Amino acid sequence: MSFTKTTEQDSNYDHLEKMSISELLLNINNEDKTVPYAVEKALPQTEALVFQIVDKLKQGGRLFYMGAGTSGRLGIVDASECPPTFGVSHELVIGLIAGGDSAIRKAVEFAEDSTTQGWKDLKAYNINTDDVVIGIAASGTTPYVISALEMCNKNNIITGCITCNKNSPLSQVSQYPIEVIVGPEFVTGSSRMKAGTAQKLVLNMITTSTMIQLGHIKGNKMVDMQLSNxxxxxxxxxxxxxxxxxxxxxxxxxxxxxxxxxxxxxxxxxxxx
CATH class of the missing domain: 1.10.8 (Helicase, Ruva Protein; domain 3)
Incomplete structure (x- = not known):
């Protein structure tokens, strides 16, 4: 299959430095408005993955997110919000980032290029066939994530991904890929923008729908939330x-x-x- 990194293509806008603040904000907002429509197109893919997650978690399994940079941080944020919101264990949804916890705040050079560390990070949690692993990478080419999912597949562990390029290497190794094609970024290649927003929306959908299915919401209320403030x-x-x-x-x-x-x-x- 052909693979084109639309996340790396030239912005639809040029001479950004000549724009006024008002123009910059308006144009960024115009680009951001397209993201929910891109997410909507991926709803069938998202549903297929959530179905698998719910099934495994009901059997006592766990959900793992894996990513590098912005993608890794987004996974960690979503995982960290599950215990206070839904009253679940910190061990139910786990976020892993290339370079370890220090990479949450500061980039760790070349951490995302390792083809062995991702699987090591999963093995530290005794990953097994009850679990589901979702790789998050806007580009769909992150070695840390791809290699980990390849090992998961070899060990009969369900894999999914969230990416913003179609037919990426990450999608090819994921059993349940979610591809949200947001197109070029306002600042060329800055996937912390539309791609990051898309990933955040999908992550919200995955855990919220899963936790509702698991019975952690009554009516529309967070009846299991932690009373932490x-x-x-x-x-x-x-x-x-x-x-x-x-x-x-x-x-x-x-x-x-x-x-x-x-x-x-x-x-x-x-x-x-």
Whole structure:
């Protein structure tokens, strides 16, 4: 199959340095508006992968994200938001980045070019056939990610990917590829822009839909969220007030007693107050 890096093609705009701030913002925004439509075209691919993730997680498996640079950071952000949002273990969704944790803040030179480190990073977590591994790479050519997925395939571990180029090497080694073709970036090759936005949208969709399928949302509320700050405690109190038609004082007492919105609602509904 032919492979063209549309993420590396020349921007549709030129002489950016001559644009006013207003022009720059308008043109960047115009480009960003195209991203959700590109994501929409990839919904069937996304659904196929989410189906596999839900099935494996119901069996006790885990979800791994792997990437380098911006892609790796986006995976780590999404993974790190699952425990506070859905009340799940930090070991359920795990983000890995080429170069290790230090690469989250500062680029580690040539880390993404390793063809062995990705699999080593997965083996450190005792990766197995219950798990799902998603490679994230806008270019679809990152050796760290591709080589890891190749090893996953050899070991009968389900693989998927999120990339912004069609028919990329990463897509070729992924059992469930998601290709969101956003086209050239406003600044040529700066895939932290439209490509990064597309990846973030897809990651949100994957974990949110998965966690809903796993039962961590009731109605439209985060009943399993961690009560880790005053804002979330206040949100939890209001959830209980609305669900049980009780006063703020009663809701607060229930939340303080059971330390969980779900537990408070269930116990009150069962007459255990």
């Amino acid at each position: 005053n804002k979330l405690v206040d949100r939890g109190t209001k959830m209980i007030m609305n669900a049980l038609d009780v006063s703020q004082e009663e809701a607060d007492e229930l939340l303080q007693k059971y330390k969980s919105v779900r537990a408070a609602i269930q116990n009150y509904s069962n007459g255990n107050t």
